[in-house]
Amino acid sequence: MTEDRLLELIEAWGADPNGFPEAERAAAKALLAAHPLRFAAALEAARALDAALERLPEILPSKALEDALIASAPQPRGAPRGLRLPKFTPWAPASGFAALAAGLFMGIMVAPAASATSDTDEMATVLEHALGFDPAAYTEELGE
CATH class of the missing domain: 1.10.10 (Arc Repressor Mutant, subunit A)
Structure with missing residues (x-):
């Protein structure tokens, strides 16, 4: 001390x-x-x-005052009854559909253009940029 x-x-x-x-x-x-x-x-x-x-x-x-304080206290929630589904906001399903539509659009527009080119170096460059590494070099290292 x-x-x-x-x-x-x-x-x-x-x-x-x-x-x-x-x-x-x-x-x-x-x-x-x-x-x-x-x-x-x-x-x-x-x-x-x-x-x-x-x-x-x-x-x-x-x-x-005592009664007012007790009345203003938060009330306990009752036990859940039946099946309770999560509440979705209206835009949540729409955002999923928008992502799906964007993916389909990219698949339809980009895939034919990529398959039409016969230049494999250009395709390898696209894959290298998309994946972050060169898949051809990776498969050569594995001996495939």
């Missing part, structure tokens, strides 16, 4: 060491007993604040 930590405990928990966190209570009491004059000013200020807080009336919420 350091002196700074004891001062923090006094400021946060008040002048009574019995109100300090249990893990630090014994060490705080020992340091207070060893150096009572060193912490006298902090203890006096904490006692004055404790006394002022004790003089305040106890404030209880009204029944109407």
Whole structure:
């Protein structure tokens, strides 16, 4: 227990060491007993604040406020009944169909043009760019 930590405990928990966190209570009491004059000013200020807080009336919420707070709390959800399907937004199926249409369009437009060219170097270049490596070189390395 350091002196700074004891001062923090006094400021946060008040002048009574019995109100300090249990893990630090014994060490705080020992340091207070060893150096009572060193912490006298902090203890006096904490006692004055404790006394002022004790003089305040106890404030209880009204029944109407309590009922309003309880009514505004989130309600628990009921158990699911029957088969529950996920909710789809209207554009989700449309985006799938759009991707399918784009793929079919690319297949129809690009495949005949690629098969019509007899230049295999051009096809190999396209494959190399599309796949990130040269398939012909790869198959030569495998010995095929």
